[in-house]
Amino acid sequence: MSESPAFKAIVVGSGPAGLTAAIYLSRANVPNLLFEGQQPGGQLTITTDVENYPGFPEGITGPELMVRMRAQAERFGTVIKGESVEEVDLSARPYRVRTNAGEYTAPAVIIASGSTARWLHLPDEESFHGKGLSACATCDGFFFRGQEIAVVGGGDTALEEANYLTNFASKVTLIHRRDELRGSKIMQDRALANPKITVAWNSVPSKYLSDDNGNLRGLLLKDTAGGPDRELAVTGCFIAIGHTPNTAFLNGQLPTDPSGYLVTTPGTTSVGVPGVYACGDVQDHVYRQAITSAGTGCMAAIEAERWLGEHGL
Numbered sequence: 654m655s656e657s658p659a660f661k662a663i664v665v666g667s668g669p670a671g672l673t674a675a676i677y678l679s680r681a682n683v684p685n686l687l688f689e690g691q692q693p694g695g696q697l698t699i700t701t702d703v704e705n706y707p708g709f710p711e712g713i714t715g716p717e718l719m720v721r722m723r724a725q726a727e728r729f730g731t732v733i734k735g736e737s738v739e740e741v742d743l744s745a746r747p748y749r750v751r752t753n754a755g756e757y758t759a760p761a762v763i764i765a766s767g768s769t770a771r772w773l774h775l776p777d778e779e780s781f782h783g784k785g786l787s788a789c790a791t792c793d794g795f796f797f798r799g800q801e802i803a804v805v806g807g808g809d810t811a812l813e814e815a816n817y818l819t820n821f822a823s824k825v826t827l828i829h830r831r832d833e834l835r836g837s838k839i840m841q842d843r844a845l846a847n848p849k850i851t852v853a854w855n856s857v858p859s860k861y862l863s864d865d866n867g868n869l870r871g872l873l874l875k876d877t878a879g880g881p882d883r884e885l886a887v888t889g890c891f892i893a894i895g896h897t898p899n900t901a902f903l904n905g906q907l908p909t910d911p912s913g914y915l916v917t918t919p920g921t922t923s924v925g926v927p928g929v930y931a932c933g934d935v936q937d938h939v940y941r942q943a944i945t946s947a948g949t950g951c952m953a954a955i956e957a958e959r960w961l962g963e964h965g966l
Contacts, residue, residue: 660686661966662957663750663757664731665738665902666765668695669943670933672722673950674763674957679729681958686732686759688752690899693735694719695767696934697943699782700792706943718943738766743906743926760966761928761957764907764915765950766899768934768941772892773805773858781861781890785869788892790814791942794821802889803828803872805858811893812840818891819849826885828853830877853885861890898935907931914938922953928960 662678664671667689678685692698700715709718727733736752747758770788772778778786787793790804794817802822804815807829815827827844832854834841844850853874860873862884871886898914900907907924908916915924915931922930932949934941 660684660732660757660759661961662686662761662763662954663748663759664688664763664765665741665750666690666695666767666899666933666935667693667723667733668697668719668765668767668933668946669722670767670935670946670950670953671695671763671765672719672726673947674765674932674954675726675731675733676722676729677951677954678763678958679726679731681954683954683958683961684730684732686734686757687726688738688750689733689735690737690766694723696770699779700789702783702796703792703943704795705792738902740902740904741906743903743929746928748929760964761961762930763922763950763953763957764900764903764924764929764931764935765933765946765953766902766935767946768896768898768914768938770892770896771894773894775858775861777861777863780867781863781869784863784867785887785889786861786892787889788896789941790817790891790893793889793891794818797822797889799823800888801826801886802891803853803858803885803887804891804893806893806895807831807834807836808893808895809836809840810895812836812844814891814893815844815850816840816847819847822849822889825850826853826887827851828856828858828872828874828885830857831855832878855880858890896934896938896941898938900935910938912938922949922956928957928964930957 697715742749862871930953932953933946
C-alpha cells in the first residue's frame, strides 16, 4: 500500500474540473494528489477547436487547453499520477483511494471523474471525432454554419440539440430508430414545427461515410422497418443518446439521481459525506461545459480547503 500522509486532498479526474480544483488547492497550500484516469484531460482531448473558453480569442484546441491546465497545476505543486482509480473507501477518514498501481489516503477527496458520451460504436468512429462527429451541440454547433447536419436520438436531449443547431445549420435531420419520439410533448412540438428540422423515422446510422480528406460527408442509414438502406448527405453528425457518469468506482457509496449523476447539496459541491466533494460532469447533466466544470472545480477546492481548516487538518 502507498500510504500518503502528506496529501491533504486527493482529486479523482483530470478534466477542467479536476485540474481547476488542483490549481486552487495548491495555491491555498493544500498538498494534493491528482489521478488522471484512463482519459487524461477528459472529454476535451477529443475536441479539436475550443472557441468558447474565455481568454483565447483565437481559439485553442482541446488537447492544448488541457496540457496548459495540467502544467499550471503542476507549477503550483499538485502531484499528478497517470493512474486510474478503481475503488474508494469513504467509510472512515482518512479516506482510501485504490488505483491500478497502489493505495493512497487523504482526509479530503474531490471527485471530478466526469461522464462519458454514449457513442454508436460504428466502424472507424473515433477517426471522425473532430472531423464532423460530435456529442456536444453547444460546443461545436458554431462550426457547422450553413451546412446540412444530423442529430441521432429521440429524447429531450436530441430534440433540444436539434433545435439549437438550427441557429447555425441550413438543415437538421433528426435520426430516430422508431416511428415516434421519446421526448416530452413540448419539445416534440417545438422540433416538429421548426422548418429547418426533418425527421428520418425508423432509421439508424450503420456507417460513417468520409470524403477524400477523412471528413464526414454522410451517413448510411439502415431502415429498422425493413426498407432499403439509404445514404444521407451531411457534413456533421451529433450523437445525442446520453452520457454515462463515471461513478462505478464509488460502488454506490454516494447518492445519485435517476440518471446516475452524483447529487450535491444545492449551491455547493458537497455530496453529504464530510470532506468529500463532486464537481464537473460527474454531477452536472445540464451544462456539461469546460467553463462550468472549471467553476465547480474551483468551488470544490475552496470548500475542501475551508473544511480542512475548520477541522485542523
